[in-house]
Amino acid sequence: MKGKDLTERFLSGEEIYAGKFITVQRDLVRLPDGSETAREYVRHPGAVAIVALFDDGRVLLERQHRYPHRRDFIELPAGKLEPEEPHFETAKRELLEETGYVAREWTRLALIHPTIAYSDEGIELWLARGLELREAKLDAGEFLEVLALPFDEAVAMVRDGRITDGKTVAGLLWVKAFLQR
Ligand SMILES: [Mg+2]
Structure with missing residues (x-):
C-alpha cells in the first residue's frame, strides 16, 4: 500500500x-x-483458532464463559502461544487439550488481527480435518463444553447473532467463502 x-x-x-x-x-x-x-x-503473545471439521460436515465449537462480558460465548477452539511455540504446535496442542481431538490433516488458513486499535494480537486460523478422539486435558481453571454442529448451522448462528466472537466469525466465514467442501 x-x-x-x-x-x-x-x-x-x-x-x-x-x-x-x-x-x-x-x-x-x-x-x-x-x-x-x-x-x-x-x-499479546499471539494465538491460534482452529476450524475442526468432521467428515460428516460438522464443526467443533465450544461454549465458554468470557468474564469481561459476564456471559457465555460459542467459539472455535483456540489458545495462546506459549513462549517460543510455533503456531502449528499451539494449534495441535490446544485442539487436543480443549476438545480431546487430534487431526490427520492440518492447513494454515490465514492470519487475522482482531483488535488493531489497541492491541498487537494476531490470531492464526488453522483448518483441521481427519479428526480422531483421544482425551481432553483442560488447563487448571479452564472450563468449557465442547459441541459439534453442522457447519451450515454454525454459519447461520453467525448470521443471526448467536455467534459474535471475532475469531469464530472470521474462521467460519473464511472456510465458507474460500474452501471447497
Ligand atoms: Mg482456549
Missing part, C-alpha cells in the same frame, strides 16, 4: 501493567504532522 507516510514514531514509553500473559503499554509518539500524542495498547 503506497501513499503518504502515516507512520507514528515511538518517542518514549512505559509498561503500565504487566499481567500473566498481557502487558499494557503507554507510549508517546510523533504523528505524521509532527505533533505528539499518547498511544495505549495491549501487548
Whole structure:
C-alpha cells in the first residue's frame, strides 16, 4: 500500500501493567504532522483458532464463559502461544487439550488481527480435518463444553447473532467463502 507516510514514531514509553500473559503499554509518539500524542495498547503473545471439521460436515465449537462480558460465548477452539511455540504446535496442542481431538490433516488458513486499535494480537486460523478422539486435558481453571454442529448451522448462528466472537466469525466465514467442501 503506497501513499503518504502515516507512520507514528515511538518517542518514549512505559509498561503500565504487566499481567500473566498481557502487558499494557503507554507510549508517546510523533504523528505524521509532527505533533505528539499518547498511544495505549495491549501487548499479546499471539494465538491460534482452529476450524475442526468432521467428515460428516460438522464443526467443533465450544461454549465458554468470557468474564469481561459476564456471559457465555460459542467459539472455535483456540489458545495462546506459549513462549517460543510455533503456531502449528499451539494449534495441535490446544485442539487436543480443549476438545480431546487430534487431526490427520492440518492447513494454515490465514492470519487475522482482531483488535488493531489497541492491541498487537494476531490470531492464526488453522483448518483441521481427519479428526480422531483421544482425551481432553483442560488447563487448571479452564472450563468449557465442547459441541459439534453442522457447519451450515454454525454459519447461520453467525448470521443471526448467536455467534459474535471475532475469531469464530472470521474462521467460519473464511472456510465458507474460500474452501471447497
Ligand atoms: Mg482456549
